[in-house]
Amino acid sequence: MECEDAIGRNSRTLRFAVSDGATEAFDSRRWAKYLTSAWASAPQIDWSPEVLVQTVKRIGERFARRIAVKTLPWYAAEKAASGSFAAFVGIEVNRDGAWKALALGDCCLFHERGAELLAAFPLANPECFSSRPVLIPSLPRAIDEAVGSLKTCSGQLENGDHIWLMSDAISAWYLANRDGKAGTNSAANRLASAILAGGAEMAALVQNERGAGRLRNDDIALLYIEAIPSPHGAE
Numbered sequence: 001m002e003c004e005d006a007i008g009r010n011s012r013t014l015r016f017a018v019s020d021g022a023t024e025a026f027d028s029r030r031w032a033k034y035l036t037s038a039w040a041s042a043p044q045i046d047w048s049p050e051v052l053v054q055t056v057k058r059i060g061e062r063f064a065r066r067i068a069v070k071t072l073p074w075y076a077a078e079k080a081a082s083g084s085f086a087a088f089v090g091i092e093v094n095r096d097g098a099w100k101a102l103a104l105g106d107c108c109l110f111h112e113r114g115a116e117l118l119a120a121f122p123l124a125n126p127e128c129f130s131s132r133p134v135l136i137p138s139l140p141r142a143i144d145e146a147v148g149s150l151k152t153c154s155g156q157l158e159n160g161d162h163i164w165l166m167s168d169a170i171s172a173w174y175l176a177n178r179d180g181k182a183g184t185n186s187a188a189n190r191l192a193s194a195i196l197a198g199g200a201e202m203a204a205l206v207q208n209e210r211g212a213g214r215l216r217n218d219d220i221a222l223l224y225i226e227a228i229p230s231p232h233g234a235e
Helices: 028-041 049-068 074-081 140-149 168-177 186-197 199-211
Strands: 005-010 015-021 085-093 098-104 108-113 116-121 151-156 162-166 222-226
Touching: 005 028, 015 028, 015 162, 015 222, 028 049, 028 085, 049 140, 085 108, 085 162, 098 108, 098 140, 108 168, 116 151, 162 168, 162 186, 168 186, 186 199, 186 222
Parallel strands: none
Antiparallel strands: 005 015, 015 085, 085 098, 098 151, 108 116, 108 162, 162 222
């Protein structure tokens, strides 16, 4: 199965994003990469609805130009004419720990402090995930309608806090499995342990949860961010 998810990160400006390309759309992995790259490389994040429309139209035109130079079979050309689609969540963190995020679709952000879940954005319940989320379209003429579903969120990091950015399948699993014994966050602990142990452990966790029917058989992308003190006194 080809992965249509993409991750964008810029450790210098503290901007991070996850995007999940629609499986049935044309070249959706590339569209997801365009979105995460635009977020991570922007000189300043101000993706208000108006700016989001302008940004998506600009990169959508670039995406279309790339497709236009290709010679496609008729069935692929028909698919390309309908454009591509992707869910998206992006976060920008200030040096003082303040963060702001936006999302369109069902990629999610989770802000943890110890075992406490401070923010689940834009979805907070595993039953909220559907098969037809609103997505960011690559066709410039389609973004005006989609932007009405844009959601924003903000918060404040303290030392030791964690931020997760996840695509939809792993987000739904996290929400359904996060309550552990004695107040622990079972899902987050399992993910963190698997990540630290390396790719084989993460693959084993995913395979086991899929086999048990607890994790949907879909692409998975996640970013893990931990707030730590900097040498200069800022996070």
